[in-house]
Amino acid sequence: MRNFLFILLVVGFSTICITGCERPMAQPMMDAVTPTDIPTMDDPEAFAVAFVQAAVDLYKTEGREAAITYYNDPMNIEGQWYVFITDANDMFVAHPAAPNFIGKDIKDIPSIDGAPAGAEIAMAKSVGHWTEYLWPNPNTNKLEQKRTWSIRYDGYLFATGYYEPRKPDPATLPTVSKDDPVAFTRALVLEAVARYEFAGVDAIASYYNDPAHIEGQWYVFITDANDMFVAHAPRPDFIGTDLKAVLGLDGSMLGAEIAKATGVGLWVEYLWPNPATGMNEVKRTWSIRHDGYLFGSGYYEAVSEDATPETN
Secondary structure, eight states: OHHHHHHHHHHHTTTHHHHOOSOGGGTHHHHSOOGGGOOOTTSHHHHHHHHHHHHHHHHHHHOHHHHHHHHHOGGGOBTTBOOEEEOTTSBEEEOTTOGGGTTSBGGGOOOTTSOOHHHHHTTOOTTOEEEEEEEEETTTTEEEEEEEEEEEETTEEEEEEEEEOOOOOGGGSOOOOTTSHHHHHHHHHHHHHHHHHHHOHHHHHHHHHSGGGOBTTBOOEEEOTTSBEEEETTOGGGTTSBGGGOOOTTSOOHHHHHTTOOTTOEEEEEEEEOTTTOSEEEEEEEEEEETTEEEEEEEEEOOOTTOOOOOO
16 A cells, blocks of 8 residues: 555655645645655654645545545545545445445534534535544554545545544533433543553443442443443442353343444333333443443433333
């Protein structure tokens, strides 16, 4: 990939000044470029601009299908670096790290914390646009802060980004109201991820195994990279057992469904006992992978006995 990218960058820099750059720190590189001026990954901001321009140049010289085929190939992911492309209607046509995004509208893709990151990326014009948001780094398998550079060419959107390590203090995270259970669930899980980064797995296992940290219907459960429970305050008997072996009240493979969660998160709906009421209620659980561990929480909705839960 590097040899091919080098060729593309040499060609691409002949036109990169046409598209422009919002951020002045990258601009000097655009004024007089020679092969020795090609940025390296040690300058991630400049490299992101060049990486996207290489994709645009491939589109210009080889055509739409060649560019889409190339950037859909997982072999062209190099560490944290990959290019994604949408068409003029903002529908994904290339994304080697998330092939399930193909055919989806980028404007419908939020940041991991729920911010409208996709809609902001899609705002890019031919001069380019930077967007910052929380996203899983495929190179580290951790949630990190991502800075994405996107530009429009011929109606298509071309983008790439780089990651910055994130180690937030859990005490400084924004407060989310329980009146919005979807947002609160997401925030509770991301707080657990922050606690993991801040204090380590032993500390968070102790914290989330403490029944004092069950708040009515709300609690966090955690498994290790092998899907073995390390924290589950309402069910201490689960500790050391496999999440995938947990069955739903209807006998479904509930734990296996939750274990499908990736770094972008997964919602699963099912019938489960509510520790706050003692009743079987529909639970909507959001779980996410971070550094191999699975972090999850959810909220309940009272239902009649004949209600049938669904998974999604």
